[in-house]
Amino acid sequence: MIATQTIQQPTSEKKTILRMEHVTKRFGGLVAVSDFNLDLKEGELLGLIGPNGAGKTTIFNLITHVFPVTEGKIEFMGRDITKLKTDKIIRLGIARTFQNIRLFGSMTVKENIMTAFHAHLKSDLFSAVAFLPNYQREEEHIHSMTWELMKEVGIEHLADYKATSLPYGLQRKLEIARALATNPKLLLLDEPAAGMNPDETLELNKLILDIREKFKLTIIVIEHDMKVIMNICERIIVLDHGVTIAEGTPEEIQKNPVVIKAYLGAGDEDA
Amino acid sequence: MAFCHSHVLKNQCFRFKDLQVDFTNLGGVVIMDISLFLQHLVNAISLGFVFGLVAVGYALVYGVVKLVNFAHGDVFMMAAYFMFYTSLIFGAPWLSAVILGIVLTSLLGVSIEKVAYKPLRKYPRINSLVSSIGMSFLLQNFAVVVFGGIQRSFPVPEPMKKTLVFGEIRVQAVSIYTIIFSIIVVLILTFILQKTKIGLAMRILSRDFDTARLMGINVNRTISFTFALGSALAAVSAVFWALRYPQIFPFMGQYPGSRAFIAAVVGGIGSLKGALIGGFVLGLLTVLIPAFFPEYSGYREAFIFLLLVLVLIFKPNGLFGQEVGEKV
Amino acid sequence: MKRSTRVLLSILFIILIYVFVFFAEKYMDPFIKRILNTGFIYVILAVSLNLINGFTGQFSLGHAGFMAIGAYTSALLYMSPESKMSNFFMEPLISPLDRIQIPFFWAIIVGGLMAALAGFIVGAPSLRVRGDYLAIVTYGFSEIIRSLFNNLQNITNGPLGLKGLPTYTNLWWTVSWAIITVIVVRRIVDSSYGRALKSIRDDEVAAENLGINLFKHKVLAFVIGAFFAGVAGGLLGSLLMTIDPNSFSILFTYQIITIILLGGLGNITGSVVVAIGFAFLMEALRFVEMPMKIFGITIPGILGMRMLIFSILLMITILFFRKGLFGEREFTWEGFVRLFTKRKVNQQ
Numbered sequence: 001m002i003a004t005q006t007i008q009q010p011t012s013e014k015k016t017i018l019r020m021e022h023v024t025k026r027f028g029g030l031v032a033v034s035d036f037n038l039d040l041k042e043g044e045l046l047g048l049i050g051p052n053g054a055g056k057t058t059i060f061n062l063i064t065h066v067f068p069v070t071e072g073k074i075e076f077m078g079r080d081i082t083k084l085k086t087d088k089i090i091r092l093g094i095a096r097t098f099q100n101i102r103l104f105g106s107m108t109v110k111e112n113i114m115t116a117f118h119a120h121l122k123s124d125l126f127s128a129v130a131f132l133p134n135y136q137r138e139e140e141h142i143h144s145m146t147w148e149l150m151k152e153v154g155i156e157h158l159a160d161y162k163a164t165s166l167p168y169g170l171q172r173k174l175e176i177a178r179a180l181a182t183n184p185k186l187l188l189l190d191e192p193a194a195g196m197n198p199d200e201t202l203e204l205n206k207l208i209l210d211i212r213e214k215f216k217l218t219i220i221v222i223e224h225d226m227k228v229i230m231n232i233c234e235r236i237i238v239l240d241h242g243v244t245i246a247e248g249t250p251e252e253i254q255k256n257p258v259v260i261k262a263y264l265g266a267g268d269e270d271a
Numbered sequence: 272m273a274f275c276h277s278h279v280l281k282n283q284c285f286r287f288k289d290l291q292v293d294f295t296n297l298g299g300v301v302i303m304d305i306s307l308f309l310q311h312l313v314n315a316i317s318l319g320f321v322f323g324l325v326a327v328g329y330a331l332v333y334g335v336v337k338l339v340n341f342a343h344g345d346v347f348m349m350a351a352y353f354m355f356y357t358s359l360i361f362g363a364p365w366l367s368a369v370i371l372g373i374v375l376t377s378l379l380g381v382s383i384e385k386v387a388y389k390p391l392r393k394y395p396r397i398n399s400l401v402s403s404i405g406m407s408f409l410l411q412n413f414a415v416v417v418f419g420g421i422q423r424s425f426p427v428p429e430p431m432k433k434t435l436v437f438g439e440i441r442v443q444a445v446s447i448y449t450i451i452f453s454i455i456v457v458l459i460l461t462f463i464l465q466k467t468k469i470g471l472a473m474r475i476l477s478r479d480f481d482t483a484r485l486m487g488i489n490v491n492r493t494i495s496f497t498f499a500l501g502s503a504l505a506a507v508s509a510v511f512w513a514l515r516y517p518q519i520f521p522f523m524g525q526y527p528g529s530r531a532f533i534a535a536v537v538g539g540i541g542s543l544k545g546a547l548i549g550g551f552v553l554g555l556l557t558v559l560i561p562a563f564f565p566e567y568s569g570y571r572e573a574f575i576f577l578l579l580v581l582v583l584i585f586k587p588n589g590l591f592g593q594e595v596g597e598k599v
Numbered sequence: 600m601k602r603s604t605r606v607l608l609s610i611l612f613i614i615l616i617y618v619f620v621f622f623a624e625k626y627m628d629p630f631i632k633r634i635l636n637t638g639f640i641y642v643i644l645a646v647s648l649n650l651i652n653g654f655t656g657q658f659s660l661g662h663a664g665f666m667a668i669g670a671y672t673s674a675l676l677y678m679s680p681e682s683k684m685s686n687f688f689m690e691p692l693i694s695p696l697d698r699i700q701i702p703f704f705w706a707i708i709v710g711g712l713m714a715a716l717a718g719f720i721v722g723a724p725s726l727r728v729r730g731d732y733l734a735i736v737t738y739g740f741s742e743i744i745r746s747l748f749n750n751l752q753n754i755t756n757g758p759l760g761l762k763g764l765p766t767y768t769n770l771w772w773t774v775s776w777a778i779i780t781v782i783v784v785r786r787i788v789d790s791s792y793g794r795a796l797k798s799i800r801d802d803e804v805a806a807e808n809l810g811i812n813l814f815k816h817k818v819l820a821f822v823i824g825a826f827f828a829g830v831a832g833g834l835l836g837s838l839l840m841t842i843d844p845n846s847f848s849i850l851f852t853y854q855i856i857t858i859i860l861l862g863g864l865g866n867i868t869g870s871v872v873v874a875i876g877f878a879f880l881m882e883a884l885r886f887v888e889m890p891m892k893i894f895g896i897t898i899p900g901i902l903g904m905r906m907l908i909f910s911i912l913l914m915i916t917i918l919f920f921r922k923g924l925f926g927e928r929e930f931t932w933e934g935f936v937r938l939f940t941k942r943k944v945n946q947q
Contacts, residue, residue: 064808066808087807087810090808090809095809096808099807102804102808104801104805106797107800107801108798111794115811116808117792118792118795123791126785128790128791129783129790138791179809181809183808296691297852320641337731339732385915387917387918395660396731397656397730398917400734401658402917406915407853408913409910409911409913411850411910412906414908415906416901487761527740532739533910536735570746570747570750572742572743572745572746573747573750576742580740582741583732583736
């Protein structure tokens, strides 16, 4: 279940993992996202930036069908997921974290992660209640995988603590570990560095790169913190008021006058 | 047109006995002459207003504090008892007793808010929901112990006992008074909401709770006023209800209270207009179903709740409700 | 503590319970027995309602409706044809119900299954309805059942109800079903499914975005909860020897809600303890409704005082003990053993 090695292929040979074509989202009269297009290759680390309210989280919400697109098509690994329900999309291999961390408050760190394995549980309810061998095996597997994930992000010593009692930075890491438990191929991270200090941000960068390699992930990151975006993203898309205003490598984006005008001026204070 | 109700204390079954003359039965639908129809109609409209007012009182509270106030029907019940006692014990003339009753009920509503809902405001909504259920339970049991379980007779003043006759049509005076005064109450309510400062505050709170605070609106005072107003509406509808069905008892609020819920939900979450119309439709159905389909009169309840379920399946926010999405 | 040790201790405990039941059935005062039976039926009701309301966070007020379905279904199945004929004197019971008679055990099971079916029908649209409004819809469902049962003269005998039901219910049945309910619900809650249900309670959106099918799991909770409510209804009918549509009203549901709130939403131990306690307390408090002589003065009993005391208890719990008397502390064998030993027992 956990990948241990990866082979970096040249970008042009990689397959498209996520394709978004002419995706538009309207809320009544407000256009949140306008004609968004994306051809995301396997293994890419894409950054999605823009001022607040630009529509970045909306795009994540559209991908996981928190609400439906108004127009356009979304394809994941060649399959049209535009009209599929959220839980089905997740089970197909997309995972996400939330801008304002949504942990399960009544459960411990460990239980939060274990819950995420339920999506792929093969045993039925009867096996679980009767504690049949096939369920026992799965439960053991869930336990050991959860430990792996907790160690991966460095919170295994807090396993039995209430999830919401963790400091903010660790809560974010927990959310990432939990998302990984659904065995995704595509991971959507929504402002993972929010509220982190520079040291934590460096750790986060390393973590993101590590998990990409270890779990063979494709990752899209929404961020305001340029220390993350500029250092780990290979490609960046810039949104403003729902419209894609620029796309390119970190170097290109940094120099792009349109971007600087719309956004990076404020970003400089962060960096 | 008479109604009977079961003598079992906890259960109110309302079954309109049909007139034995002047109707023909065709495939279950009753064909009646125009005078009878008009009588039913007036009856239905007046009942519709009663349900509507209860529903509006409930929807008012829901709109501002987003609380399903299960105790609303029981506040309604307390209103009836307040008026019973002020007129009985203090021998107050009817109108004064009613007004005093309305005031007392408002005070009750405000107190309930302060005691049972305000302390829980910062916690997850389920706590407030449960608290309103608890208050409902408490009020009913309180009434049983303090007022006694036997039914009392609500005082009905002479002018209301009359039956007015217009040619062939016979109409209860109560119905006419109900309709007239309900309209007046709706107008007053509209005035309060649209033209006063506190009404504006209520409307703002119902739209955006957090921003309202930041704009300097005194949240506590506005909420208290909302409860006072909602309870007053319950009290007014209690008057009209008790005039029609003078037997009051501790569980009498269950039935109108549940109508209020249905009306408000069908009409639309937080929409006062919807609640009024919902109450209206319910009143019409309550009277007209047994009138036109006497065989199915017993199933009226089932039919109405079924209507509720259907509306919620196809229009989860009710007929006039606005989509209130959660920000993800 | 190893799992096998826990299971062993539980089995021992259950055997002890049955030994107690054996002696109780033989020698115990029938009055106390009746309270115990009622208590265990309340356990079934409380634990099953807690599954829906406490663990899955779906605030259902429909439990009395499920009970009614279970009570009537099983009664109509275990009553003798003669008994049915004498009951249905206004309008005869429809065929083939008028002739059927099956053993009590199976009647209870079928009652539970019918209630479970109702749980599915109620649960299915429940997804569409916002949290606080679910309470109203389920309340409505409960009232629909009451209204239907009051009117279907040829199936339920209408408001007259069914009288003269044979007393099959005894401690063997109530205790066994209570044990089954507790085990099943505890197993669900401790399993992956339980985590899924709790995640739905804590944050539906997050749960859905972890691949959990909300519909399937909410309905699951409803169906299982309803099944046990139906069983409890069937058991209660045979205990009381008479049922009528109006005894299964929202007030009954409020009592069960009181129990699970006092015990703690999402706390099985709390539900068990408070349920049995409730049954005893109800009886013990009867004295406040009887005339009392204190210092030679007769204080008249006040009818309804019991319920008033309970409602006050309920409000106090809601306002000051939001997590109930037990909060989140559940019974565990490790915790139990630790009460007696100073040694730390390994938690596994």
